[in-house]
Structures are given as C-alpha cells and as structure tokens.
Amino acid sequence: MGYRIVVAGATGNVGREMLNILEERHFPVDELAVLASRRSQGTEVTFADKTLKIQDIEQFDFSGWDMALFAIGSDATKKFAPIAAAAGCVVIDNSSLYRYDPDVPLIVPECNADAIHGYAKKNIIANPNCSTAQMVVALKPLHDRAKIKRVVVSTYQSVSGSGKDAMDELWDQTKAVYNPTSDVPPKVYTKEIAFNVIPHIDVFMEDGSTKEEWKMVAETKKIVDTNIKVTATCVRVPVFVGHSESINIEFEDFLDEDEARDILRESPGIMVIDKREDGGYVTPKECVGDFATFISRIRQDSTVENGLNLWCVSDNLRKGAALNAVQIAETLGREVLKKG
Template sequence: MGYKIAVVGATGNVGREMLNTLAERNFPAEEVFALASSRSIGRTISYGDDDLIVQDAARFDFAQIDIALFAAGSTTAKNLAPKVAEAGCVVIDNSSYWRMEPGIPLIVPEVNGEALAGYAKKNIIANPNCSTIQMVMALKPLHNLQPIKRVIVSTYQAVSGAGRAAMDELFNQTRGIYVNDLPTKEQFTKQIAFNVIPHIDEFMDDGATREEWKMTAETRKILDPDIAVHATCVRVPVFVGHSEAINIEFEMPVTVEEARKALKAFPGVSVVDYRRDEGYVTPHEVAGEDNVFISRIRKDPSIPNALSLWCVGDNLRKGAALNAVQIAELLVSDYLPKK
C-alpha cells in the first residue's frame, strides 16, 4: 500500500519530468493520476513502464489524493490549489504564486527541509524558482562555513524554463536562419537563436525584472533574510540547463580549499573544478543529471573575503521536478501517516 499522487499540468515539460522522476526514484505511490486542462483530456502520457490517461484537473476529486504536484502555472495555482488543500490533499506547487505568501513553506530539502514542519497550516508547499534552487544549493554549505554578506549573480538560463513553446521557438529560429527564413518572435521579446536576452519575466519599477526579484526574495526566505542579493537574469540559446556566475562576499575569509571541501561534502552538489581545458561543467553536460555542479572556484581579489564560482544544473530536474518530488519524499518520510 502506498500514497495516491496527482500531477497537475502533467502534459507540460515540468509535469512530464515529475512523472519520470516519481517513477525513477520508486516513489511509494499506490496510484498516480495525470491531470491537465480540458483540452488534454484523453491523451496518454508515460509513467515508468505504464501509460496514464490524462484527466481534467478542474473536475477531479482530490479528496482521494494524498499529494498533488502542481506544474500548471500561477493562475491554476491561485484558483485550484486552495480547493485541493481544503480537500485534505497536500499541494506542492511549482509556480511562483505561493512562494512569498506568509505561512507557506518555500523548500529546498537539502537547504531548509526543517521548514516543512509548518506545511499543515495551509496544506500548500511552494517549490522555489529554478535559478534560486541551484544557487542556494551552492550557497548553503558556504554559509555554514562563514556567514554570507552579499551575493552578485548573473544567470544564463535555458529556454526550457519558459516552456515547450519556447523550446520550439529556439529550434525553429535556428533552423530558419540556416535556410534564410526571417525569425519570428512569439515567446521572446528578441530573437533567441544565436543571441542572448537580458530580460526574463516582466520589468518592475526599479528596473529589475521579476525573475531577478525572485532570486533575491526567495534566497532570503530560504537561506537567510540578512543576505543581500543582486541578480542579472539572461535567457540564452540553450535548450536545457541553467548556468550561474556567482560572486560571494563573506563576513570572514574563506579559502578556495575550504569552499571546495564544504561543497564536495554537501548532498546534491558535485564539484568538477580543474584549472585546465575542459576542467569545468557546462549545461550540455548536466541535462538529465540530478546534482548541481560547481566549477571555477576562485578567490576574488577585488574585495576582502570574496570568492567566485560557476554553478550549473538541469532546470527541469533539480530546478523543478526533482525538488518537488524530494519535498514529497520528505513529507512521506517525516510528516504524513505511514501507509
């Protein structure tokens, strides 16, 4: 006997990856339901060796479900998640809607798993932004060494973070350029093929984008409210895998050797850091990998007590689906009644 699980938004990039991850990790599920909008009803979708028939999320009876993994966007999270939670089902939501809501835990299990203890207040748990997740995985073991004062991060984010249509746009623009077709823009504000776009999500009054604000606010909620964070988020023509150049200022000195040792010992982090050609990790190499990879660890001589590093992760795995499934695993191991 196991838990009954629903994946809402099962036909999207992250929803599919959630189903794959549940199957790969042998999650103790008695039954898994694939749910989506009405236009996807009746489609089949893979779950391990089985095929699931997609059902209508709006008409589904969630009272029979223990955990619902949401990968359907903020509007669905806003309208449907509270109803699901009231039915007694625990919601783990991948959208941005609930992340900064008071009383809603924002969880990266390796970093602040203990914060899950408050989940029952609203029965909703938030999955952080993909770029925030991989950054706090790098910051946490270093913050344990010496308190971090300030972080400056530039991200290089894959198009899969914007959904399947964004991946199609990169593919079609790239192919079109080789046959002299003019690129069409639908998902991005500028041509994404052979280009980079310093604009993710909408602009705010201070000139930052919401993606940059998310990294700041979420890092403080997850890790430490006293850490100052300044982010520049850039979309790059990569299908899967976010990269980040992170500069970290500590209150006291931290050596490269101390940082490397702490990062190597932290669960979910791999260090590949050799000062030679190919001695670092790129997004192409991490597609399908669960860990966050760290390279290029070095001292920043321009200010006291600072290090720089390169951080890469699969944004659909640890940046979304895997982290949500790990939250579910922590729920069933430490909080929900055993089945």
C-alpha cells in the first residue's frame, strides 16, 4: 500500500526535480496529482510511464491526500499550505515561510530525522535553504564527535537557485559577450552575472548581512545546535547548477583531519573525494544529477585551535531542495504514517 502524493509547483525547476526523484527512488506512490497556477492548467508533465496534466491549485481538494510537496514560493504557500494541512494532507514546504516557526520542524533527515514527529502541531514540515542543507549534512557528524563552536562559510551559489529566469539570464548574457551588437542588461540580478560574481543573495538586512546569510545562521542553529556560531558570506556565481561552499570549522575538541575524513566517509548522504593531486576534488559541474553531498579539501587550520577546512559541493536542485523534500516524505512515511 502506497501514498497519495501531491506535487505543487510541478512545472518549475524544483517541482520537476521532485517528480524525477520520486521516480528514481521508487517512492511508493499509489496516486499522484500535479498542481500549479491556473495559467499552467492542462500543461503535461511525465512521471514514470505516465503523462499527467497540471491541475489548478486554486480548485484542488486536498482531502484524502497523504502528503503534498510544495515548491510554489512563500506567497502561494501562505495561502495554500494551511488549506492542505487542515484537510489532513501533510505539507512538506520548500519555501522559507515556515522554517523559523517553532511549531514547524525544519528537517534534514541525515541530521535530525527524530524532529519529524513535531509535524503534528501544524501538519507542516519545512525544507531548509539550499545552502544550509548541504552544509549541515557535513557538519552534523563532525559536531557529534568534537562539538563545533564556530563556522565561517563562504558560498558559491549557482543561478538555478534563483529559478529558470536566472538561468536564462546567464545563458543570454554569456552569448552576448561574444556578440558585440547584443546587450542583455540584468533583470534577475543587480549586476551582470555572466563572467562575474555577485556578493548579494536575497535582501540586505540592518546589520549588513543578506537574508541568505542570515538563513544559514538561523537554520544551522535550528537543525544542528543552537550554540553553534555561524558567519556566512553568500555569493552568486556564473554556474548553472550546483552550489559550492568553503567551510572553516572551529571545534571545542581537537579533531584530526584523517579522523574527520573517516567520519565523513561513513556518514549518510556524503561522498568524500579528497586526493591531494590535480583534479582530486569535486566541482559543481561534476555533482549535477547526483544525490550525494561531496566533500573535498579536508585539512587542518593551524591559525585557530582545533580548526578544520573543507570544500562542500552539492546539486542545489536535489539535496538543496527536491531530494531533501522527498527524503522528508520517506522519513514521514517510515516513522509516522507507515503505509508504504
């Protein structure tokens, strides 16, 4: 016996990836509904060997459905998530709307699967920010061993994190570089993204940080440990898919780089590729389409007591969004609903 599953936002990058991952991981789907806004009604998407037509989320009745994977943004989620939850359908939300709500669990299954039981307060579970998700997968097993005091992270985030229009903007601006008669001014971003990097993701806050940076701080504390100090600099780079992070970690206890490497190799969701030679590391282009979070460049930091550096790469549309949502659904089904 399987589940009746809804994917809301099924025409977007993340929604389509959710469908792919549900199929790839053989999630026990008895029935699947695909939703989007009215303008997409009737559009066809594929799942397994089926062709499904998009339904209008405004008209959809969530009664009798087990789980709804939402990839529709905060504004639409604010309207439709309570409707679905009240109908008895558990919402797994990819937006930022509920991440900081104390009555909504924020889940990365490799890190805090036990928190899944908190879903019952609102019938909603939050999916973390893409940059946070891959980082905490790396941090949690190391924290369990040596207790992390402080994290300094710099991100190199692909344009797919901003959606299809951003990917088109990078593509069009890249082509325009080689065509002197063509000009593609920035619309999605504040400055040209092609052959450039932009140290600005989301809105600026009063303290000078951006909201993306604040998200990494707040979400790491909620998922891993409230006592961890985190400082982040988040940068958009001209990469289509795949987020990278340079992470500096300071521990309470000494952790040798070789032991850290062994711990990470044995940890769920992680693939360690760390050879001190040309090409002995993973780049974002190589991680696209993969489930794993890749760790490379593990080394001691001699400038602080008990410090380590590492390089972390993941497909942001997968672990940073769709994959984590499906993993939450798997955890919910296994630990709570127990139908599949």
